[in-house]
Amino acid sequence: MTALTGGFADAPRDAAHAFRAAMGAIARPGTIHDIAGALPPAPLSVAAGTLVLALCDPDTPVYLAPGHDTPDLRHWITFHTGAPFVTAHECSFAIGRWDALLPLSAFKVGTPEYPDRAATLIIEMPELVAQGARLNGPGIRTQAWLNLPDPASFAANARLFPLGFDAFLTADRQVAGLPRSTQVTGQS
Numbered sequence: 001m002t003a004l005t006g007g008f009a010d011a012p013r014d015a016a017h018a019f020r021a022a023m024g025a026i027a028r029p030g031t032i033h034d035i036a037g038a039l040p041p042a043p044l045s046v047a048a049g050t051l052v053l054a055l056c057d058p059d060t061p062v063y064l065a066p067g068h069d070t071p072d073l074r075h076w077i078t079f080h081t082g083a084p085f086v087t088a089h090e091c092s093f094a095i096g097r098w099d100a101l102l103p104l105s106a107f108k109v110g111t112p113e114y115p116d117r118a119a120t121l122i123i124e125m126p127e128l129v130a131q132g133a134r135l136n137g138p139g140i141r142t143q144a145w146l147n148l149p150d151p152a153s154f155a156a157n158a159r160l161f162p163l164g165f166d167a168f169l170t171a172d173r174q175v176a177g178l179p180r181s182t183q184v185t186g187q188s
Contacts, residue, residue, distance in 0.1 A: 003075035006039035008053055018054035025168065026177030030135040030144025032128045035175045038080075041072040047170035048095060048122050049076075055120075056093060058082035065096025068124070088119075095122045098149035109163040118165050118180070123149065125171045136183045146176055148184065155184040 008014035014037035021035040040049030056062060062083045064073060077083055088094060088106035101107075101121060110118035125147070132147035133154070146169070148154055157164040157180055164180030178184075 003072070003079040006041065006049070006076060007080045008037050014050075015054050018050045021175060022051055022054055022168065022177070024177075025175045026166065026179055028139045028144075029137065029178050029182040030130065030140060030146045030176065032130060032146075032174050032176050034173055035170075036173045041070070041076050043068055043070070043124070044073055044076075044095070045124055045170050046173045047175045048124055048168075051122055051168055051170065051175065052077060052083075052093070052095070053080055056081040056083040058084070060092045061086040061090055063088045063091035063094040063119075065094065065100035067100045068096045091119050093120050093122060095124070097124050104153060104157070104165070107165050109157075109160055109165060112163070115162040118163065121165055121167045123167055123169045125149065125169050128169055128171045128174045128176050133184050134186045135178070136185070138179075138181050140182070146178070148178070151184050151186075154178060154182070158183050 018035055018037050021033045025033045035047045035050050038049035038053050060083050062085055094101055107119035108117060129147045131145050133151035135144040135146060161180050166180055167178040169176045
């Protein structure tokens with residue numbers, strides 16, 4: 001695979017579908033959405049690659065965690081989005097597996113004046129299932145469940161609100177969103 005392949009076949013339409021899936025996932029935390037359109041190089045999943053194409057551009061600095069920081073992936077993201085690569089502390093989007101993204105303190109959580117200047121993590125998961133940690137908050141009618149890699153870290157992040165990072169969890173062709181406003185407790 002080269003950097004020139006794997007982008008959206010019908011860019012306006014595919015980007016609109018991907019953006020709608022991403023916004024649906026973040027607006028309704030804990031719901032799992034299908035998302036596709038990109039065919040990125042390994043180790044990036046279809047879902048994560050599709051998010052990158054829909055959400056990144058030359059003004060959105062990206063951090064690739066160890067394991068995802070490969071020459072093929074860097075070339076692919078550069079060709080399709082123009083997004084610059086930066087350190088964890090400088091990024092708008094961070095991509096990788098949970099353990100490779102640690103420590104979370106490396107990422108921006110915004111400031112009281114500009115809470116929107118926080119990082120968004122795209123966390124690659126083996127699978128997404130509606131079980132595990134219990135979720136409550138905006139966008140959730142009563143409660144939802146989602147398998148999170150470390151529920152305690154997400155609960156601590158929610159306590160920072162309105163500061164804190166936002167997250168997309170991806171697996172294969174699926175995405176779930178977890179904004180910093182979501183309260184995370186217990187297990188199902």
